[in-house]
Amino acid sequence: MPALARNADGDELLFIHDSDGELFCDFGHLSYREGDYILLPRGTMWRLETKTRTVTLLIEATNGAYKLPERGLLGPHAVFDPAVLDTPKLDDQFRTQANEREWKVEVKRRGALSTITYPFNPLDAVGWKGNLSALRLNWRDIRPVMSHRYHIPPSVHATFVADRFVICTFVPRPIESDPGALKVPFFHSNDDYDEAIFYHAGEFFSRDNIRPGMMTWHPNGFTHGPHPKAFAAGAKATRTMTDEVAVMIDARDPLDMAEAAEGTEDRSYADSWKAR
Ligand SMILES: [Fe+2]
Numbered sequence: 121m122p123a124l125a126r127n128a129d130g131d132e133l134l135f136i137h138d139s140d141g142e143l144f145c146d147f148g149h150l151s152y153r154e155g156d157y158i159l160l161p162r163g164t165m166w167r168l169e170t171k172t173r174t175v176t177l178l179i180e181a182t183n184g185a186y187k188l189p190e191r192g193l194l195g196p197h198a199v200f201d202p203a204v205l206d207t208p209k210l211d212d213q214f215r216t217q218a219n220e221r222e223w224k225v226e227v228k229r230r231g232a233l234s235t236i237t238y239p240f241n242p243l244d245a246v247g248w249k250g251n252l253s254a255l256r257l258n259w260r261d262i263r264p265v266m267s268h269r270y271h272i273p274p275s276v277h278a279t280f281v282a283d284r285f286v287i288c289t290f291v292p293r294p295i296e297s298d299p300g301a302l303k304v305p306f307f308h309s310n311d312d313y314d315e316a317i318f319y320h321a322g323e324f325f326s327r328d329n330i331r332p333g334m335m336t337w338h339p340n341g342f343t344h345g346p347h348p349k350a351f352a353a354g355a356k357a358t359r360t361m362t363d364e365v366a367v368m369i370d371a372r373d374p375l376d377m378a379e380a381a382e383g384t385e386d387r388s389y390a391d392s393w394k395a396r
Contacts, residue, residue: 121224124165124243128229131185133280133287134158135177135367137320137333141170144217144243147254148208155320155365157279159186159255165225165242166254169217175333177318179369184283199262199277206256210245218244259320259365262291269298271306274368285313285371292322292363307345313370314340322363329392336389340374348395 140153145166152158152168160166162185168174191198208214218241225236257279265276277288296303315338324330328349338344345351377385 121222121237122167122241124167124223124225126163126165126225126227127160127180128163128227129180129182129231131162131181131282132160132164133179133181133186134160135179135318135320136174137177137318138175139170139172141168141172141174142213143168143208143254143256144214145208145254146243146245147248148210148245149214149217150206150208150254150256152256153258155259157255157257157259159257159280161185161252161254164254167243177367179287181282181285186280186282186287189278189281189286194265199265199279200257201261204257204261207253210247214243217241259289259291262289264291264293266293266296267301268294268296269301271296271302271304274305274370277368284373285369288368288370290362290364290366290368292361292365294361295359297360304346304351307343309341309343310338310370311340313372314338314375316369316371316375318367318369319364320367321365324364324366327392337375337377344393347392 134157136152136154136156136158138154140151143150143152143158143166145160145164147164150158188202196202220240223238223241225238225242227234227236262279266272274288274290275286277290278286279289280287315336317336319327319330319332319334319336321332327336328347330336
């Protein structure tokens with residue numbers, strides 16, 4: 121039986137790591153590709169239709185909602201023009217996927233799943249009004265802020281904010297060019313946040329042992345900074361651009377690792393700061 125998802129616990133954010141396909145939801149249809157964020161408001165029924173396997177990062181704002189960050193002095197068109205936000209359309213593809221077959225909706229509430237069965241496809245809206253919608257944003261539309269003299273803290277790369285965490289996107293940008301500027305991230309112990317980073321594409325300029333599709337997790341209080349080889353490469357300043365694309369989740373509350381993830385953990389990660 122075809123199935124839809126609905127998260128009643130909070131907003132959801134997908135980041136498409138690989139592949140492309142079609143999203144169908146209460147608000148209509150949109151096509152997605154790698155590098156897209158898709159924001160789904162709490163309670164949205166949705167499904168992905170894809171010819172090949174889609175790999176995504178799913179970030180849930182449990183008991184909360186996503187907002188765009190305040191841009192302050194940078195103005196409302198930083199760091200992307202709000203006009204690039206794409207919304208689903210009630211188009212022919214949406215209309216033709218509606219049918220009278222039996223569909224089920226898997227609803228998540230307080231972490232538990234319940235199933236609602238319909239004798240038809242409930243994605244059958246004929247119109248909607250208002251400013252609540254699913255949204256699509258590709259990292260290629262993000263225009264990063266940087267300084268040639270000053271390594272700007274990562275908060276400038278904030279893309280979405282929720283009640284107790286923030287999502288930042290690192291996109292290709294020039295590396296600081298001033299001879300006295302720090303060209304790699306500060307050494308720090310993130311005393312206010314747990315940091316999780318998902319590596320999407322490119323070469324990660326502060327890491328020398330990370331490949332696309334991997335995640336790092338630096339718990340609050342874990343002192344870290346550039347890896348030795350990356351620090352040496354940064355100091356030489358032979359590169360003028362970084363081509364990394366990564367998604368960072370900075371959470372006020374401590375993160376826990378799920379059982380399924382424990383089997384994939386690289387337990388030697390902390391050793392990667394040792395000079396080799
Ligand atoms: Fe960090």
